Amino acid sequence: xxxxxxxxxxxxxxxxxxxxxxxxxxxxxxxxxxxxxxxxxxxxxxxxxxxxxxxxxxxxxxxxxxxxxxxxxxxxxxxxxxxxxxxxxxxxxxxxxxxxxxxxxxxxxxxxxxxxxxxxxxxxxxxxxxxxxxxxxxxxxxxxxx
Numbered sequence: 001x002x003x004x005x006x007x008x009x010x011x012x013x014x015x016x017x018x019x020x021x022x023x024x025x026x027x028x029x030x031x032x033x034x035x036x037x038x039x040x041x042x043x044x045x046x047x048x049x050x051x052x053x054x055x056x057x058x059x060x061x062x063x064x065x066x067x068x069x070x071x072x073x074x075x076x077x078x079x080x081x082x083x084x085x086x087x088x089x090x091x092x093x094x095x096x097x098x099x100x101x102x103x104x105x106x107x108x109x110x111x112x113x114x115x116x117x118x119x120x121x122x123x124x125x126x127x128x129x130x131x132x133x134x135x136x137x138x139x140x141x142x143x144x145x146x
Contacts, residue, residue: 009046009138015039020131024113024124030105033115033122040134041095044088047141048072051079054145069096079144088137095130098122 016039024032045068052071055061055078065071072092079085098117106114106121115122122130 009043009050009141012039012043012046013135013138016043016131016134020127024127028109028111028113030103030108030113030115033113033124033127034099034103036127037095037099037115037122037130040130041092041099043134043138044092044095045072047138048075048092050145051075051141082140082144084140088133088140091130091133091137 016036019032019036019039024036048071049064049068052061052064052074056064060078061074065074072089075085075089098115098120101117104116106112106116113124
């Protein structure tokens with residue numbers, strides 16, 4: 001069962017990688033940035049779910065919520081000794097906020113395309129950082145599960 005979730009997170013990372021390095025290179029639209037963020041959120045949710053399933057198998061958790069946001073919120077209670085988890089959770093909330101909020105695009109179809117959400121601007125460089133942080137969380141999650 002854990003392999004199914006691990007595969008899901010890895011596939012989402014692979015899809016985000018393709019969006020970031022291929023689609024965004026040729027398309028340069030706000031929708032590609034937004035879809036990449038959606039893939040990053042899905043990868044975090046798969047990895048968090050995998051941590052919770054592992055915790056249930058080891059008797060640390062009795063019930064796993066069906067809502068992915070609640071699963072992520074439960075992670076600090078399962079990973080009490082891991083300080084980095086709070087940073088990853090706040091990162092997850094940031095991605096969710098960016099994805100849910102109404103957005104505008106800046107310089108669409110140009111080199112400096114950006115997704116503007118309120119006062120916050122997601123550039124291609126910032127999206128690369130988000131991608132790397134998501135990969136770090138997925139690695140962290142599967143190292144914890146093993």
